Every structure is written in C-alpha cells, then in structure tokens.
Amino acid sequence: MTDPVVLVATMVAKPGQEELVEKTLAAALPKVHAEPGCLRYALHRKAGTTGEFVMIEKWASQEALGAHMKGAAMREVGAALAQALAGPPDMVFLDAISAGDPDAGAV
Template identity: 45%
Template sequence: MSGTIHLVATLVAKLGQETALEAALTGILSDVRAEPGCLRYDLHRDREDPARFVMLEAWSDAAALEAHGRAAPFTALAARFDDLLASPPDLRRLEHLA
C-alpha cells in the first residue's frame, strides 16, 4: 500500500448557494495546490445535480493531508460551511489498487 492518500470530498450546496460554493472552492484551488504534499486537488460538479461538487484529491502522505486541514485556505473555507452546505462534507479516503 502506497503512502499516498487519495481522497474524494463531496460537498452539497444549500439551495441558492451553488454559485457561492463554487466560487469559494475555486478561490482556494491555487493556494491548496501549492501546499507541500498536494499531488492533486481537482474540482468537479455533478452533471445531474448542480448543487453537488466533488473534489478529487491526492496527498503525498497523511501528514500532508493533516497539514492541509489546518492551513489557512481550507480553514477559511470550512468556516463558511454552515452558510454554504446543505450537509457536512462526505470525505472518503481511498486506497489506490491499480
């Protein structure tokens, strides 16, 4: 098993907050991608549910992911979750098999 952490984060916007959530997510992309250990941080929108955003992430190791959770770009975004999200983010850590 690789030390790389693959993560899928699904965020669902509150009704009427879709544009604000998209702006908040795109607003941190360049800063997060520059964080040590960030290998991938790609934002997607569900084609069938425009309120559902999916972030595909890869981090060099658990320490890099933990540092991301404490970094200013993410903590500023997380401070807005109550206003932007319909439910808590769904975070899935994946093991890359092949």
C-alpha cells in the same frame, strides 16, 4: 516511503447557495495547489446537478493531508461555507489496487 492518500470529498450546497460554494471552492484551488504534498486537488460538479461538488484529492502523505485540513485555505473555506452547505462534506478515502499501467491505472 509513505503511500499517497487519495480522497474524494463531496459537498452539497443548500438551495440558493450553489454559486457561493462553487466560487469559494474554486478560489481556494491555487492556495491548496501550493501546499506541500498536494499532488492533486481537482474540483468537479456531479453531472446533471448545480449544487453537488466533488473534490478529488491526492496527497503525498497522511501528514500532508493533515496539514492541509488545518491550514489557512481550509479555515477560509470552512468560514465562508459554514451556512452554505447542506451538511458536512462526505469524505471517502481510497486504497489503490495496483493493476495494469501504473499511470493510467491510478489517481
């Protein structure tokens, strides 16, 4: 059995592009939630900002994440946001540390 993959992706909108970025990412959520292996795909905004978006993701496997990254939803997001982001997404992969309650202590 493979371990789930947890990823935090941060995207910063160019000034004036905040609404486009938010709407595009929000519209992709139902499509991504239906992808095989998607365990969590949750959009957030950094508190106190209008243009810094954080996606908290959990995938059943590296293979599921790889398929997601190459999938139709991400192609659509990439095309829509190609000129709207200040730079490429900052992607941070996390390794869980098993401690405490397994449900409360892990994403």
